[in-house]
Amino acid sequence: MAAARPLSQSSRTLIARRLLPSDRGIVRQWLSDPSLQRAMEDERMTKAEIERRIRHYERSDPFADEWGSYLLEMGLEPVGMIHFMWINWTSRNAEVDTFIGPQKFRDSLSTLGFRIFLKAAEIAFDQFGLNKVYAFVYGSNLRTLQAHKRLMTLEARLKNYVKREDGYEDAYVFGMLAHEYRESMRARNIRA
Numbered sequence: 001m002a003a004a005r006p007l008s009q010s011s012r013t014l015i016a017r018r019l020l021p022s023d024r025g026i027v028r029q030w031l032s033d034p035s036l037q038r039a040m041e042d043e044r045m046t047k048a049e050i051e052r053r054i055r056h057y058e059r060s061d062p063f064a065d066e067w068g069s070y071l072l073e074m075g076l077e078p079v080g081m082i083h084f085m086w087i088n089w090t091s092r093n094a095e096v097d098t099f100i101g102p103q104k105f106r107d108s109l110s111t112l113g114f115r116i117f118l119k120a121a122e123i124a125f126d127q128f129g130l131n132k133v134y135a136f137v138y139g140s141n142l143r144t145l146q147a148h149k150r151l152m153t154l155e156a157r158l159k160n161y162v163k164r165e166d167g168y169e170d171a172y173v174f175g176m177l178a179h180e181y182r183e184s185m186r187a188r189n190i191r192a
């Protein structure tokens with residue numbers, strides 16, 4: 001596990017809430033960003049796919065099906081999303097995707113990304129009572145790979161996982177167990 005580092009001094013609490021129809025504009029803008037699409041998707045998304053995805057986010061109900069989507073706000077500003085997929089209530093695991101929406105935050109050296117991971121872990125382990133979360137990150141996504149190493153363990157490399165215009169790209173699988181999250185919180189002296 002990587003060494004602890006101080007959290008951002010920002011006093012603006014990060015909150016996770018469900019997506020509302022009034023959020024469609026901002027989420028549409030984020031999902032249309034080619035660099036975010038390349039980071040998150042196997043293929044470019046069409047406008048119709050983006051609309052379908054947004055409706056899917058809005059309808060998602062982690063307790064009724066296998067999906068759970070949350071919009072993240074800092075102050076009242078929307079800053080990103082957490083998306084749980086394939087929630088398995090028997091084995092108590094799920095895949096998680098996280099992203100920072102506004103480019104200005106994705107380029108900055110704030111600790112927003114780390115705080116988003118903590119929020120995702122809090123929802124997964126403290127609210128859902130899951131035992132494991134895992135995430136897929138593409139090999140060209142160096143910053144996101146680095147960010148995942150902060151809190152999660154690299155468990156697998158899927159070679160030539162996705163076809164791009166310029167050849168095949170690897171995907172890395174990261175995992176985190178509930179007890180690892182709690183130990184990490186204790187080591188960092190962070191209270192959920």
Ligand SMILES: CC(C)(COP(=O)(O)OP(=O)(O)OC[C@H]1O[C@@H](n2cnc3c(N)ncnc32)[C@H](O)[C@@H]1OP(=O)(O)O)[C@@H](O)C(=O)NCCC(=O)NCCS
Nearest residue numbers: 039096097098099100110113114135136142143144146147
């Ligand atoms: C995943 C995400 C939310 C993390 O946020 P973040 O702001 O990048 O996270 P952090 O600032 O905590 O960590 C970034 C790390 O990458 C490092 N970094 C920054 N730019 C880098 C680069 N070009 N190459 C390699 N490392 C880089 C930072 O120094 C930091 O490392 P450190 O913690 O060892 O200092 C954000 O990167 C994102 O939205 N990515 C695009 C969407 C995505 O790929 N989501 C994951 C799919 S599951």
